[in-house]
Amino acid sequence: MSHITLPSPEFIPIVEVVAAVILQPDGRFLLAQRPKGKVYSGYWEFPGGKVESGESLLYALERELWEELGIHVRYAQPWISRTFTYAHATVRLHFFRVVEWEGKLIPREMQAVSWQMPQEIAVSPILPANGPILQALLLPPLYAITTASEIGIESALQRIDLALQNGLRLLQIREKQMEKDKLREFAEKIIALAHLHQAKVLINSDAELARETGADGVHLTSAQLMEISCRPDPEYGLCGASCHNAEELYAAELLRLDFVVLGPIQSTLSHPGLPPLGWRKFASIIRDYPLPVYALGGLSSEDLVIAQEMGAQGIAMMRGVA
Incomplete structure (x- = not known):
């Protein structure tokens, strides 16, 4: 009797695929x-x-969108990459955010298309590999971090209130020096303010405090990230983590966290002992990474465009917002 030798998992071929998240200014995106x-x-x-063989990812994206939809890509940003195994193949999906294009969008394969909002998907079923991407689309481009211990609680509350009125939708309460009772009171005020604007609040490092105060999730320190073997219970909501290197990024990937913050990009007051990554290294270590990444460290709102060009979800800021 002859024997058939199956390839070991590491030798199963991976099909490289590009996928376009075509975005409208109001947040709508296209599904086909x-x-x-x-x-x-x-x-x-x-x-x-x-x-196709010999194609760059961007060239393949441009070709596919012309062949499928009759549009020319003018500006696309690399984003998330995810490997997914279907029954018929293992694919590595390279997602790009397409924010500028030209031409009349026409489904050339007679396929149905539909513009959707991240908060309310009205079509189904959706290919399983795309589920995490839909969740990532719910994350805003700016992640603010509080500094009430430096500027005072009342000043921080005023700045955060103004930022929320101006569109801030994701905020981390990070007050390492604040006493527990004051921190709880501060957190409750921030959460109440944020929820008036449909914004989400995460508590740094303390999952129990997050649950008790009604926060929307917890943000793990890099030390916590490397100590745990499973993600915090889903009842704690969103879960992000601070990362400084590829090893920590990999740990967050294994835990299937919702997002990570990576830095510092530049030298900062909060992490004086860490050497800055710079944009080139930042882009290199998040290439083909499957989770949304916020760039952190000495950044301002003017750095958002370059961060997204490097593949980031957006930027995280401490002193620039609150």
Whole structure:
């Protein structure tokens, strides 16, 4: 009897795929339905397709969008990459945010298309590999971090209130020097303010305090990240973590966290002993990374564009916001 030797998992070929998150200024994005005759026909996905031999990822993206939708990409940002195993193949999906394009969008494969809002997806079923991307689209480009211990509680409350009125939607309470009772009171005030604006608040390092105060999640320190073997219970909501190197990024990936903060990009007062990464190294270590990444460290709102060009979800700021 002959024997068939199956390839070990590390030798299973991976199909490289590009996927476009085509965005409108109001936050809408495009989903397309797989046409009849294709695997998973009827499922909804982000437009895109296989990378051909010799193509760069960006060239493949531009070709696919022209072939499928008749549009030319003017400006696209690299974003998240995810590897997913279907019954028929293992694919590595390279997602790009397409924020500028030209031409009249026409479904050239007669596929259905639909503009959707991240908060309310009205089509189904959606290809399983795209679930985390839909969650990432709910994350805003700016992640603010409080500094009440430096500037005073009342001043911090005023600044945060103003930032919320101006569109801030994600905030971390990080007050290492504040007494527990004062921290609880401060957190409750911030959370009440934020929820009036449908913004989310995470508590740094203290999952129990996050639960008790009604916060929307917890932000792990890099030390906590490297100590735990499983993600905090889902009842704690969102879970992010601070990372400074590839090892910590990998730990966050294994825990399937919602996002990470990576830095410092530049020298900072809060991390004086850490050498800055700079944009080149930042881009290098998050290339093909599967979680949304916020850049942190000596940044201002003017750095958002370059951060997203480097593949980031956005930027995290301490002294620039609150």
